[in-house]
Amino acid sequence: MAPQYANAYPRKRLFVEMFTRDVTLVDCILDLIDNAIDGLVRTSDLDLLAGLLREPTGPPRPASLPSIRVTYSRSGFSITDNCGGIPLKEAQDEAFGFGHSPNAVPEKARLGVYGIGLKRALFKMGRGFEVTSHTQQDGFRAYLSNIDEWLQTDGPDDWRIPLEAVAPRAPAGTTVKVRPLREEVGHVFEQAAFGTRLHDQVQRAYALFLDKHVRVILNGKAVAPWDALPGLSDEVTPARLLFEDHGVWVMLLAGIAPRDARGQWPAGPAGWYVACNGRFVVVADKTQLTGWGPPGAMPSFHDGKHRGFRGIALFAAADPLRLPWTTSKRGLHEESPIYELARNKMREVARPVVDFLDRMYPSAPQEAASQRKIADRVRPTGLQALMVDADRPFAATRVPTAHDTTVSVQYRAEKADLERVRTHLRNPKMAAREIGKFTLEHYLKEEGLR
Numbered sequence: 001m002a003p004q005y006a007n008a009y010p011r012k013r014l015f016v017e018m019f020t021r022d023v024t025l026v027d028c029i030l031d032l033i034d035n036a037i038d039g040l041v042r043t044s045d046l047d048l049l050a051g052l053l054r055e056p057t058g059p060p061r062p063a064s065l066p067s068i069r070v071t072y073s074r075s076g077f078s079i080t081d082n083c084g085g086i087p088l089k090e091a092q093d094e095a096f097g098f099g100h101s102p103n104a105v106p107e108k109a110r111l112g113v114y115g116i117g118l119k120r121a122l123f124k125m126g127r128g129f130e131v132t133s134h135t136q137q138d139g140f141r142a143y144l145s146n147i148d149e150w151l152q153t154d155g156p157d158d159w160r161i162p163l164e165a166v167a168p169r170a171p172a173g174t175t176v177k178v179r180p181l182r183e184e185v186g187h188v189f190e191q192a193a194f195g196t197r198l199h200d201q202v203q204r205a206y207a208l209f210l211d212k213h214v215r216v217i218l219n220g221k222a223v224a225p226w227d228a229l230p231g232l233s234d235e236v237t238p239a240r241l242l243f244e245d246h247g248v249w250v251m252l253l254a255g256i257a258p259r260d261a262r263g264q265w266p267a268g269p270a271g272w273y274v275a276c277n278g279r280f281v282v283v284a285d286k287t288q289l290t291g292w293g294p295p296g297a298m299p300s301f302h303d304g305k306h307r308g309f310r311g312i313a314l315f316a317a318a319d320p321l322r323l324p325w326t327t328s329k330r331g332l333h334e335e336s337p338i339y340e341l342a343r344n345k346m347r348e349v350a351r352p353v354v355d356f357l358d359r360m361y362p363s364a365p366q367e368a369a370s371q372r373k374i375a376d377r378v379r380p381t382g383l384q385a386l387m388v389d390a391d392r393p394f395a396a397t398r399v400p401t402a403h404d405t406t407v408s409v410q411y412r413a414e415k416a417d418l419e420r421v422r423t424h425l426r427n428p429k430m431a432a433r434e435i436g437k438f439t440l441e442h443y444l445k446e447e448g449l450r
Contacts, residue, residue, distance in 0.1 A: 012151045012159065015098060019116055020124040025188055026201050027328050028124050029070060029079070031117030032176060033202065034279065034329070036068045036081035037214060038110045039174060043084030043135070046213055048109040048277040049249060049316045062211040062222070069217045074186040076179035077125055082171040083214065085135040091142060096161045109277050113320040114327055118176075123147060125185050126178035132166070133174040139166040199223060205329075208278045208383070228273045228280070229386065230255030230310040231378035238386055239349040239394040248323065248338045249316045251387075254349040255394060256356070257310040258380045265307040272311040272346065274332060276323040282332055289332060291347040298347050299354065305361050308375060311350055313342060352394040371396075409436065 040046055044066075068081040086095055098116060122129045122144075130143040142163040144150050150158075181189070188194050195218070202216055203226040210216060210225035217223070230238040230253060238255025259265055272290035274282035286292055286301035290311070293300035301309075315323050315338070324336035332339055360371040374396050413432070421439070422430050430438075444450040 009154055009156070011154055016123045016151065019098075019120045023120055023124060023328055025124065025185065025194070026198050027330060028117075028121035029072075029198060030201060030205055030329065032079050032121050033068055033070070033206070033216060034111035035086075035118055036079070036083045036174065037206075037209065038112050039081065039085055040066055040083040040214060041108055041110055043172065048111070049318070062215055065211070065213065065215050067215040067217060071219055072189045073219075074181070074190050076177065076181060077185075077189070078175065078177045080173065080175040082173035085139070085172040085174055086133040087135050088138040088140045088165055091131075091133065091140045091163060096142060096163075109316060109318045110320060111277055111279055111329075113323075113325070113329075116327070122176075122178060124182075126181050128180060129176065129178045131174065131176050134166070134169040135172050136168055136170075139168050140164065141166050195219065204228070204283045205280050207280060208275065227380060228269070228283070228310065229253070229312065229381065229383060231258035232381040232385060233374075233377040233379060235374050235397055236378050237392060237395040239352065239392060240386065240388060241345055241349050241391050243345070245338055245341060246322065247317055247319060250338070250342050250345075251314040252312070252342070252346055252349050253314075253386050254309075254311040254346075254353050256308050256353065256375055256378050256396070258378050259376065263376070267303050267307040270307045270309050271301065272313060272350075274313045274315070276315045276325045276329070277317070277320060278314075279329065281325045281329050289334065291343050291350065298351060306354060306357050308357050308360075309350070309353055311346065311353075313346060315339075315342070349394065356394070356396050409440070411436075 041048060066081065066083045068079065068083065070079045071077070094115065095118060098119060118131075122131075127147050128143075128145045129147070130141065132141045133139060140163055142161050144161060199218055199221075202218065202223050203210070206214075206216060206223075207226045207228055210223060212225070215222055232238070232255075236256055238253050241252040243250055257265060257269065269284050271284040271286040271292075272282065273280055273284065274290065282290065286306075288294075290313075291298050317323050322338070324333045324339035324342075325331070326333055334340075356371065360375065413435075418432060418435055421435050422428050425438075441450075
Protein backbone atom coordinates (compact mmCIF):
# COMPACT_ATOMS: atom_id res chain seq x y z
CA MET A 1 0.00 0.00 0.00
CA ALA A 2 1.34 3.41 -0.95
CA PRO A 3 2.43 5.52 2.03
CA GLN A 4 0.31 8.46 3.07
CA TYR A 5 1.82 11.78 4.06
CA ALA A 6 1.06 14.43 6.59
CA ASN A 7 1.19 18.01 5.34
CA ALA A 8 4.44 19.60 6.54
CA TYR A 9 4.30 22.72 4.39
CA PRO A 10 5.62 25.81 6.17
CA ARG A 11 3.28 28.69 6.91
CA LYS A 12 4.32 32.11 5.68
CA ARG A 13 2.85 33.87 8.67
CA LEU A 14 4.92 31.74 11.07
CA PHE A 15 8.10 32.62 9.20
CA VAL A 16 7.28 36.30 9.11
CA GLU A 17 6.36 36.43 12.81
CA MET A 18 9.36 34.34 13.87
CA PHE A 19 11.94 36.27 11.85
CA THR A 20 10.71 39.75 12.68
CA ARG A 21 9.50 39.60 16.28
CA ASP A 22 12.89 39.69 18.05
CA VAL A 23 14.80 41.95 15.66
CA THR A 24 14.90 45.73 15.98
CA LEU A 25 14.37 48.24 13.19
CA VAL A 26 18.00 49.32 13.58
CA ASP A 27 19.11 45.70 13.05
CA CYS A 28 16.97 45.50 9.91
CA ILE A 29 18.56 48.61 8.43
CA LEU A 30 22.03 47.33 9.27
CA ASP A 31 21.17 44.09 7.43
CA LEU A 32 20.28 46.12 4.33
CA ILE A 33 23.56 48.05 4.60
CA ASP A 34 25.36 44.69 4.85
CA ASN A 35 23.73 43.64 1.58
CA ALA A 36 24.95 46.80 -0.12
CA ILE A 37 28.51 46.24 1.13
CA ASP A 38 28.34 42.64 -0.11
CA GLY A 39 27.55 44.08 -3.55
CA LEU A 40 30.72 46.13 -3.29
CA VAL A 41 32.69 43.03 -2.26
CA ARG A 42 31.27 41.09 -5.18
CA THR A 43 32.16 43.70 -7.82
CA SER A 44 35.35 45.33 -6.49
CA ASP A 45 38.71 44.41 -5.00
CA LEU A 46 37.47 44.94 -1.42
CA ASP A 47 38.64 41.97 0.65
CA LEU A 48 36.93 41.44 4.02
CA LEU A 49 39.82 39.32 5.25
CA ALA A 50 43.25 40.86 5.77
CA GLY A 51 42.74 43.26 2.87
CA LEU A 52 40.13 45.25 4.80
CA LEU A 53 42.78 46.15 7.36
CA ARG A 54 45.10 47.79 4.85
CA GLU A 55 44.79 51.53 4.66
CA PRO A 56 43.75 52.83 1.20
CA THR A 57 46.56 54.49 -0.70
CA GLY A 58 46.49 58.22 -1.33
CA PRO A 59 44.63 60.95 0.56
CA PRO A 60 41.07 60.13 1.68
CA ARG A 61 38.37 61.39 -0.69
CA PRO A 62 35.08 60.29 0.89
CA ALA A 63 32.93 62.11 -1.67
CA SER A 64 34.27 59.87 -4.46
CA LEU A 65 33.55 56.60 -2.62
CA PRO A 66 30.57 54.34 -3.33
CA SER A 67 27.62 55.45 -1.23
CA ILE A 68 24.68 53.92 0.62
CA ARG A 69 21.83 56.38 1.15
CA VAL A 70 19.16 55.59 3.73
CA THR A 71 15.99 57.69 3.85
CA TYR A 72 13.18 57.14 6.34
CA SER A 73 10.10 59.02 7.53
CA ARG A 74 6.54 58.27 8.53
CA SER A 75 5.58 57.91 4.88
CA GLY A 76 8.15 55.35 3.80
CA PHE A 77 11.65 53.88 3.79
CA SER A 78 14.27 53.53 1.08
CA ILE A 79 17.91 52.54 0.77
CA THR A 80 19.85 53.23 -2.44
CA ASP A 81 23.43 52.31 -3.26
CA ASN A 82 25.86 52.35 -6.17
CA CYS A 83 27.82 49.37 -4.88
CA GLY A 84 27.53 47.01 -7.86
CA GLY A 85 24.01 45.57 -7.70
CA ILE A 86 22.59 42.05 -7.44
CA PRO A 87 22.83 39.74 -10.48
CA LEU A 88 19.52 38.60 -11.96
CA LYS A 89 20.40 34.92 -11.43
CA GLU A 90 21.10 35.51 -7.74
CA ALA A 91 17.82 37.36 -7.35
CA GLN A 92 15.94 34.45 -8.93
CA ASP A 93 17.65 31.70 -6.92
CA GLU A 94 18.93 33.19 -3.65
CA ALA A 95 18.17 36.77 -2.69
CA PHE A 96 14.48 36.28 -1.85
CA GLY A 97 14.66 32.80 -0.37
CA PHE A 98 14.56 32.13 3.37
CA GLY A 99 18.13 30.98 3.88
CA HIS A 100 20.89 30.13 1.42
CA SER A 101 20.78 26.97 -0.67
CA PRO A 102 23.54 24.36 -0.10
CA ASN A 103 25.09 25.26 -3.47
CA ALA A 104 25.35 28.98 -2.71
CA VAL A 105 29.07 29.09 -1.93
CA PRO A 106 30.38 32.67 -1.96
CA GLU A 107 33.51 33.39 -3.95
CA LYS A 108 34.68 35.94 -1.38
CA ALA A 109 34.12 36.66 2.31
CA ARG A 110 30.92 38.61 2.92
CA LEU A 111 28.70 40.10 5.62
CA GLY A 112 25.53 38.23 4.67
CA VAL A 113 25.35 34.99 6.64
CA TYR A 114 21.97 33.31 6.95
CA GLY A 115 20.07 34.61 3.94
CA ILE A 116 17.26 36.21 5.95
CA GLY A 117 18.28 39.87 6.35
CA LEU A 118 16.57 41.33 3.27
CA LYS A 119 13.27 39.50 3.83
CA ARG A 120 13.29 40.19 7.55
CA ALA A 121 13.69 43.92 6.93
CA LEU A 122 10.98 44.05 4.26
CA PHE A 123 8.37 42.19 6.31
CA LYS A 124 9.29 43.97 9.56
CA MET A 125 8.87 47.45 8.14
CA GLY A 126 6.11 47.47 5.60
CA ARG A 127 3.01 46.19 3.90
CA GLY A 128 4.51 46.48 0.44
CA PHE A 129 7.94 46.77 -1.19
CA GLU A 130 9.88 47.11 -4.42
CA VAL A 131 13.49 46.06 -5.00
CA THR A 132 15.24 47.25 -8.16
CA SER A 133 18.84 46.36 -8.97
CA HIS A 134 21.21 46.83 -11.89
CA THR A 135 24.59 45.26 -12.55
CA GLN A 136 26.80 45.91 -15.57
CA GLN A 137 25.29 42.81 -17.23
CA ASP A 138 21.61 42.71 -16.26
CA GLY A 139 18.96 43.88 -13.81
CA PHE A 140 15.63 43.08 -12.18
CA ARG A 141 12.63 44.51 -10.39
CA ALA A 142 10.92 42.48 -7.64
CA TYR A 143 7.84 43.65 -5.79
CA LEU A 144 4.93 42.85 -3.51
CA SER A 145 2.29 45.55 -3.40
CA ASN A 146 0.29 43.84 -0.62
CA ILE A 147 2.23 41.66 1.84
CA ASP A 148 -0.84 40.89 3.96
CA GLU A 149 -2.60 39.44 0.94
CA TRP A 150 0.51 37.41 -0.02
CA LEU A 151 0.55 35.88 3.47
CA GLN A 152 -2.90 34.35 3.03
CA THR A 153 -1.74 31.54 0.70
CA ASP A 154 0.75 28.78 1.54
CA GLY A 155 0.96 26.42 -1.44
CA PRO A 156 4.38 25.44 -2.88
CA ASP A 157 4.04 27.99 -5.67
CA ASP A 158 2.67 30.71 -3.40
CA TRP A 159 6.06 31.52 -1.85
CA ARG A 160 7.36 33.12 -5.01
CA ILE A 161 7.94 36.88 -5.35
CA PRO A 162 6.97 38.57 -8.65
CA LEU A 163 10.15 39.49 -10.52
CA GLU A 164 10.85 40.94 -13.94
CA ALA A 165 14.13 41.39 -15.79
CA VAL A 166 15.21 44.92 -16.67
CA ALA A 167 18.09 46.26 -18.71
CA PRO A 168 21.43 47.05 -17.05
CA ARG A 169 21.94 50.67 -16.16
CA ALA A 170 24.76 52.81 -14.78
CA PRO A 171 25.59 53.25 -12.02
CA ALA A 172 25.26 49.63 -10.96
CA GLY A 173 23.47 49.40 -7.64
CA THR A 174 20.30 48.54 -5.76
CA THR A 175 17.28 50.47 -4.49
CA VAL A 176 14.90 49.06 -1.87
CA LYS A 177 11.62 50.93 -1.23
CA VAL A 178 9.19 49.97 1.51
CA ARG A 179 5.74 51.55 1.59
CA PRO A 180 3.24 51.75 3.02
CA LEU A 181 4.95 51.29 6.37
CA ARG A 182 3.40 49.45 9.26
CA GLU A 183 1.84 52.02 11.55
CA GLU A 184 4.14 51.32 14.50
CA VAL A 185 7.20 51.58 12.24
CA GLY A 186 6.23 54.99 10.91
CA HIS A 187 5.74 56.15 14.49
CA VAL A 188 9.25 54.99 15.48
CA PHE A 189 10.82 56.64 12.43
CA GLU A 190 9.43 60.00 13.58
CA GLN A 191 11.23 59.85 16.94
CA ALA A 192 14.50 61.76 17.27
CA ALA A 193 15.85 59.07 19.60
CA PHE A 194 15.59 56.51 16.78
CA GLY A 195 17.70 58.66 14.46
CA THR A 196 20.37 59.06 17.13
CA ARG A 197 20.40 55.33 17.86
CA LEU A 198 20.64 54.41 14.18
CA HIS A 199 23.46 56.89 13.58
CA ASP A 200 25.45 55.59 16.54
CA GLN A 201 25.03 51.94 15.53
CA VAL A 202 26.02 52.61 11.91
CA GLN A 203 29.02 54.66 13.03
CA ARG A 204 30.26 51.85 15.25
CA ALA A 205 29.30 48.78 13.23
CA TYR A 206 31.06 50.01 10.07
CA ALA A 207 33.99 51.85 11.66
CA LEU A 208 36.46 49.93 9.46
CA PHE A 209 34.54 50.78 6.25
CA LEU A 210 33.40 54.38 6.59
CA ASP A 211 35.27 57.01 4.58
CA LYS A 212 37.77 54.34 3.46
CA HIS A 213 35.67 52.01 1.31
CA VAL A 214 32.11 53.37 1.41
CA ARG A 215 29.97 56.27 2.64
CA VAL A 216 26.70 55.86 4.50
CA ILE A 217 24.26 58.79 4.43
CA LEU A 218 21.28 58.77 6.81
CA ASN A 219 18.50 61.19 5.86
CA GLY A 220 21.01 63.36 4.02
CA LYS A 221 23.72 63.33 6.71
CA ALA A 222 26.95 61.41 6.13
CA VAL A 223 28.09 59.20 9.01
CA ALA A 224 31.68 59.84 10.08
CA PRO A 225 33.88 56.90 11.15
CA TRP A 226 34.32 56.24 14.85
CA ASP A 227 37.77 55.55 16.25
CA ALA A 228 37.86 52.49 18.50
CA LEU A 229 41.58 51.79 18.27
CA PRO A 230 44.19 51.80 21.02
CA GLY A 231 46.87 54.48 20.67
CA LEU A 232 50.63 54.49 20.20
CA SER A 233 53.64 56.39 21.48
CA ASP A 234 57.40 55.95 21.75
CA GLU A 235 56.79 54.43 25.16
CA VAL A 236 53.58 52.43 24.64
CA THR A 237 53.17 49.48 22.27
CA PRO A 238 49.78 47.70 22.14
CA ALA A 239 49.71 43.92 22.32
CA ARG A 240 49.15 42.08 19.05
CA LEU A 241 48.34 38.38 18.62
CA LEU A 242 47.42 36.66 15.35
CA PHE A 243 46.24 33.05 15.03
CA GLU A 244 44.05 30.87 12.85
CA ASP A 245 41.82 27.95 13.76
CA HIS A 246 39.29 25.93 11.74
CA GLY A 247 39.23 28.37 8.86
CA VAL A 248 38.86 31.48 11.04
CA TRP A 249 41.57 34.15 11.11
CA VAL A 250 41.77 36.09 14.40
CA MET A 251 43.75 39.21 15.31
CA LEU A 252 43.76 40.62 18.85
CA LEU A 253 44.96 44.12 19.76
CA ALA A 254 44.99 45.47 23.32
CA GLY A 255 46.39 48.71 24.67
CA ILE A 256 45.64 52.17 26.01
CA ALA A 257 43.24 54.62 24.42
CA PRO A 258 44.36 58.18 23.65
CA ARG A 259 42.88 60.73 26.05
CA ASP A 260 40.13 62.99 24.74
CA ALA A 261 40.31 66.75 24.14
CA ARG A 262 39.83 67.39 27.85
CA GLY A 263 42.69 65.07 28.77
CA GLN A 264 40.34 62.39 30.09
CA TRP A 265 39.28 58.82 29.40
CA PRO A 266 35.48 58.64 29.23
CA ALA A 267 34.27 55.34 30.66
CA GLY A 268 31.75 54.69 27.88
CA PRO A 269 34.13 53.80 25.02
CA ALA A 270 36.37 51.58 27.19
CA GLY A 271 36.34 47.79 26.77
CA TRP A 272 36.55 45.20 24.02
CA TYR A 273 35.37 45.68 20.44
CA VAL A 274 34.67 42.51 18.42
CA ALA A 275 34.31 42.48 14.62
CA CYS A 276 33.34 39.66 12.25
CA ASN A 277 34.47 40.14 8.63
CA GLY A 278 35.04 43.80 9.42
CA ARG A 279 31.63 44.53 10.97
CA PHE A 280 31.68 45.30 14.69
CA VAL A 281 29.13 43.15 16.49
CA VAL A 282 30.17 43.96 20.08
CA VAL A 283 31.17 47.47 21.15
CA ALA A 284 32.87 48.63 24.37
CA ASP A 285 32.07 45.42 26.24
CA LYS A 286 33.09 45.29 29.91
CA THR A 287 31.50 41.99 30.95
CA GLN A 288 32.33 38.30 31.20
CA LEU A 289 31.33 38.02 27.52
CA THR A 290 34.79 39.35 26.60
CA GLY A 291 36.72 37.88 29.53
CA TRP A 292 36.28 40.42 32.32
CA GLY A 293 35.86 39.06 35.84
CA PRO A 294 35.48 35.50 37.12
CA PRO A 295 35.83 32.68 36.27
CA GLY A 296 38.85 33.85 34.26
CA ALA A 297 42.12 35.42 35.31
CA MET A 298 40.89 38.97 34.70
CA PRO A 299 39.38 41.30 37.30
CA SER A 300 35.94 42.76 36.81
CA PHE A 301 35.98 46.03 34.90
CA HIS A 302 36.50 48.96 37.28
CA ASP A 303 34.89 52.16 36.04
CA GLY A 304 37.52 54.34 37.70
CA LYS A 305 40.71 52.40 37.00
CA HIS A 306 40.17 50.66 33.67
CA ARG A 307 38.53 53.32 31.52
CA GLY A 308 41.76 53.68 29.54
CA PHE A 309 41.57 50.07 28.26
CA ARG A 310 40.89 49.48 24.58
CA GLY A 311 40.86 46.04 22.97
CA ILE A 312 40.03 44.96 19.41
CA ALA A 313 39.22 41.37 18.39
CA LEU A 314 38.95 40.86 14.63
CA PHE A 315 37.50 37.58 13.30
CA ALA A 316 37.48 36.85 9.57
CA ALA A 317 36.52 33.83 7.46
CA ALA A 318 35.66 33.09 3.85
CA ASP A 319 32.67 31.13 5.16
CA PRO A 320 30.74 33.56 7.40
CA LEU A 321 28.95 30.67 9.13
CA ARG A 322 32.23 29.84 10.88
CA LEU A 323 32.25 33.22 12.63
CA PRO A 324 30.92 33.53 16.20
CA TRP A 325 28.20 36.14 15.54
CA THR A 326 24.49 35.77 16.24
CA THR A 327 21.72 36.05 13.65
CA SER A 328 21.17 39.71 14.60
CA LYS A 329 24.93 40.40 14.25
CA ARG A 330 24.70 42.36 17.48
CA GLY A 331 26.08 39.67 19.76
CA LEU A 332 28.42 36.70 20.07
CA HIS A 333 27.79 32.97 20.20
CA GLU A 334 29.68 32.26 23.42
CA GLU A 335 29.75 28.48 22.96
CA SER A 336 31.45 28.78 19.58
CA PRO A 337 34.76 26.87 19.81
CA ILE A 338 36.66 29.62 18.02
CA TYR A 339 35.30 32.23 20.40
CA GLU A 340 36.05 30.16 23.51
CA LEU A 341 39.64 29.87 22.27
CA ALA A 342 39.83 33.56 21.41
CA ARG A 343 38.38 34.71 24.74
CA ASN A 344 41.12 32.89 26.64
CA LYS A 345 43.72 34.64 24.49
CA MET A 346 41.91 37.98 24.93
CA ARG A 347 42.43 37.60 28.68
CA GLU A 348 46.13 36.93 28.12
CA VAL A 349 46.77 40.01 26.01
CA ALA A 350 44.56 42.25 28.16
CA ARG A 351 46.05 41.39 31.55
CA PRO A 352 49.29 43.43 31.21
CA VAL A 353 47.28 46.46 30.09
CA VAL A 354 44.98 46.16 33.11
CA ASP A 355 47.99 45.74 35.41
CA PHE A 356 49.49 48.96 34.02
CA LEU A 357 46.24 50.84 34.57
CA ASP A 358 45.98 49.46 38.12
CA ARG A 359 49.45 50.83 38.90
CA MET A 360 48.19 54.31 38.03
CA TYR A 361 46.04 54.27 41.16
CA PRO A 362 48.20 53.05 44.07
CA SER A 363 47.89 54.20 47.66
CA ALA A 364 50.93 56.45 47.30
CA PRO A 365 50.26 59.04 44.53
CA GLN A 366 53.98 59.45 43.79
CA GLU A 367 54.08 55.89 42.48
CA ALA A 368 51.51 56.77 39.79
CA ALA A 369 53.32 59.81 38.36
CA SER A 370 55.47 57.83 35.94
CA GLN A 371 52.53 55.71 34.74
CA ARG A 372 50.38 58.76 34.11
CA LYS A 373 53.06 60.57 32.14
CA ILE A 374 53.39 57.50 29.92
CA ALA A 375 49.62 57.34 29.40
CA ASP A 376 49.39 61.07 28.65
CA ARG A 377 51.72 60.68 25.66
CA VAL A 378 49.60 58.07 23.87
CA ARG A 379 48.27 59.43 20.59
CA PRO A 380 45.68 58.19 18.04
CA THR A 381 46.91 56.01 15.20
CA GLY A 382 45.61 54.03 12.24
CA LEU A 383 45.02 50.31 12.11
CA GLN A 384 47.90 49.86 9.69
CA ALA A 385 50.40 51.13 12.29
CA LEU A 386 49.15 48.52 14.77
CA MET A 387 49.52 45.63 12.34
CA VAL A 388 53.15 44.66 12.69
CA ASP A 389 54.61 41.49 11.20
CA ALA A 390 55.13 39.72 14.51
CA ASP A 391 53.13 39.08 17.65
CA ARG A 392 54.10 41.18 20.65
CA PRO A 393 52.99 41.73 24.26
CA PHE A 394 51.78 45.05 25.61
CA ALA A 395 54.70 47.27 26.64
CA ALA A 396 54.75 50.61 28.47
CA THR A 397 58.20 51.86 29.46
CA ARG A 398 59.12 55.44 30.13
CA VAL A 399 61.82 56.67 27.78
CA PRO A 400 64.14 59.25 29.43
CA THR A 401 64.61 62.45 27.49
CA ALA A 402 67.52 64.89 27.52
CA HIS A 403 65.41 67.69 28.96
CA ASP A 404 63.86 65.55 31.71
CA THR A 405 65.59 66.83 34.89
CA THR A 406 63.06 65.67 37.48
CA VAL A 407 62.99 62.63 39.72
CA SER A 408 60.35 61.23 42.07
CA VAL A 409 61.21 61.63 45.78
CA GLN A 410 59.63 59.32 48.35
CA TYR A 411 60.09 58.91 52.11
CA ARG A 412 58.13 57.86 55.17
CA ALA A 413 56.92 60.49 57.65
CA GLU A 414 55.01 60.44 60.92
CA LYS A 415 51.35 61.35 60.48
CA ALA A 416 51.54 63.55 63.57
CA ASP A 417 54.38 65.57 62.01
CA LEU A 418 52.35 66.11 58.84
CA GLU A 419 49.42 67.31 60.93
CA ARG A 420 51.69 69.83 62.69
CA VAL A 421 52.72 71.23 59.31
CA ARG A 422 49.09 71.49 58.16
CA THR A 423 48.13 73.26 61.40
CA HIS A 424 51.06 75.66 61.18
CA LEU A 425 50.22 76.52 57.55
CA ARG A 426 46.48 76.65 58.30
CA ASN A 427 45.81 74.23 55.46
CA PRO A 428 44.12 71.12 56.96
CA LYS A 429 43.54 69.50 53.53
CA MET A 430 47.15 69.80 52.34
CA ALA A 431 48.17 66.49 50.70
CA ALA A 432 51.28 64.62 51.80
CA ARG A 433 52.96 65.15 48.43
CA GLU A 434 52.30 68.89 48.69
CA ILE A 435 53.89 68.97 52.14
CA GLY A 436 56.92 67.16 50.76
CA LYS A 437 57.32 69.67 47.95
CA PHE A 438 56.77 72.60 50.36
CA THR A 439 59.42 71.41 52.81
CA LEU A 440 61.98 70.94 50.02
CA GLU A 441 61.29 74.44 48.69
CA HIS A 442 61.52 75.82 52.26
CA TYR A 443 64.90 74.14 52.85
CA LEU A 444 66.36 75.40 49.56
CA LYS A 445 65.23 78.94 50.36
CA GLU A 446 66.43 78.97 53.98
CA GLU A 447 69.83 77.56 53.06
CA GLY A 448 70.29 80.09 50.28
CA LEU A 449 70.29 77.42 47.58
CA ARG A 450 67.57 79.07 45.57
